[in-house]
Amino acid sequence: MSGRGNRRLRELAAGAAPVAGWAVGVALVASWTAELPARVAVHWGPDGRADGFGGPVSTVLLTGVVAGLAALATAGVLRARRFAVPERRLLVGSAAGTAFFCVALLVGALAGQRGLADPAAAPSPTVPALVAAVLAVAGGAVVARLLPADPPGAAHARTAPPATAPRLPLAEGERAVWSGFTTMQPAGLAVLVTTGLVLGGLVVVGVAPVPLLLAPALLLVIGLVVGSARVWVDERGLTVRSPLGRPTWSVPLAEVAEAGVTDVRPFREFGGWGYRVGRDGRAGIVLRAGEALEVTRGDGRRFVVTVPGAAQAAALLNSLATRQRT
Template sequence: MTVPSVPSTEAWRPRARKVVVLASLVALGTVLLAAAIVWTWRHELPDPVASHWSAAGEPDGFMSLEAFALSSVLLVAGCVALFGAIGWSWGTSASTRRTVGAATVWSGAFGATLLLAGTASQRGLDDATQATSPGGALALALVLPLVPAVLAALVVPGDPREPATTPVADDAARVPLAEGERAVWIRRADGVPGLAVGALAIALTAVLAVVLQLWAMLVVPALLAVVLAAMFAFTVRVDASGLTVRSALGWPSTRVPADEIVRADVTRVRPLRDFGGWGWRVGQGGRTGVVLRAGEALEVERTGGRVLVVTVDDAATAAGLLNTVAERTR
């Protein structure tokens, strides 16, 4: 009998590099196109142009058009380099590659929109001190790039099926089940620290927008509220099919099929040190983390060198049941 080969843990690298290269080209191309358009407006713009506004909406920073355009391009280039390094080194899972692709494309569209909107409002002015507050431009720059970012995430292919071909390790914990017996484990995972910080940020940005009468900026706390609902309340389910982690909004979500589980264990998570913060995160080595708090977490190693970590109570039972259902698929 021929035994199937174990999928290479390096098979993800070509897929990750393709996403990084294509997303980087789109992001840099977008902001360079915006810079070229702005350059055609140079005879209609004041010299220097307003590049920064105070909290009261008054221009308080100025620079040449060339410097303003270059700073936008360099900002995007820095974001592209950061996200590219994450995807290039840690893009083991499709969720990470989709996040990297979306974030990279968003940064390019953000820089381009901010550059275009910030200068378009100054066309025809003789003095940049007359430039109006960019609150609407900033709101547009935050929202409009979400469209290409979502499209970028959607076109990134998912991970190919990679069933495990080796047995679950003998030292991995199990939940004993009789032959034919089934079990389901479900827990709610919430992030009090992240919810508290997010709620404070929502309140502060809403108050600031009202006090300064920058009504367009109310889109910021609205977006923060959606992110908060999507990132800090999850349902974690273990059954015969494997592991499912789903946000309260239904997205983001991920599923680990039972036949792709190498082993499951309990681990301890320090959000800042291990994942750089809270929410849906990418940690060292490319681990994907649903990090809602510090402490006990479920760690699932799957084929292809992928690892998923979820902070949830009673992780020991979840790990034992996952090892049992994974063993049954062998």
């Protein structure tokens, strides 16, 4: 099979994966029909007791809406070629993971009801939720990796940055490094902290189930991973690193076609804070409004990072890229 045909086949597999996962779930529940109550528990209250019921097969069939939306989202992302491979993988993997989670959660909850006479006695789906989360992450990652990578060197810049691009004077053989630090603006940090406190408080006062404590823990991890970042510009190119050391984002110097400064509005352009993919295909670390370093790769893709001193970083990056290619 040709390289193009193989690429198309892998994209089709990624698009079909959410629907395939849903079909497996439907088949499993259908095979358990004789063992399940005529009405099964599909919702649990804060006290962990079942308080909502439905037909087993019809209930799992409804999760097909999520699978169908995930497949449509995947098709839309693959058709929008403005998204680079990493961003396509992130979006497609997230869509598939969401569908896998919904199906696995419901199937797991129904599995715990096999042999029950009274669905009101159905156990809380805490364990199925944890298993579903693991399956969603693993399945989403597998689907994301189905999308083929770009050929080596596809993003390399062939010429030096344009003469109009800002530059920092460098003597022959002189080495220079720029470093900056960026943090999430107070509004973003306030949202994370407030949400975590509210969710934790609901558990403490007994309004919400104990498993909801996982949410504040997740918010803490998000804050540690993308709440701040260290930014470097040197002979390797641009490097952005989270406080934990991982993940790290980079634009190799060989891919820098031009660097400049732009003004960013997180919600309007990127829908929020953190590692974001904008509506125009730009990707990057967006932690605050205002000044941002924007790097254009050789293939036209753009990466942004909101950081003070972006003008100096852009000038040095252009100078280093120019020296590399002259």
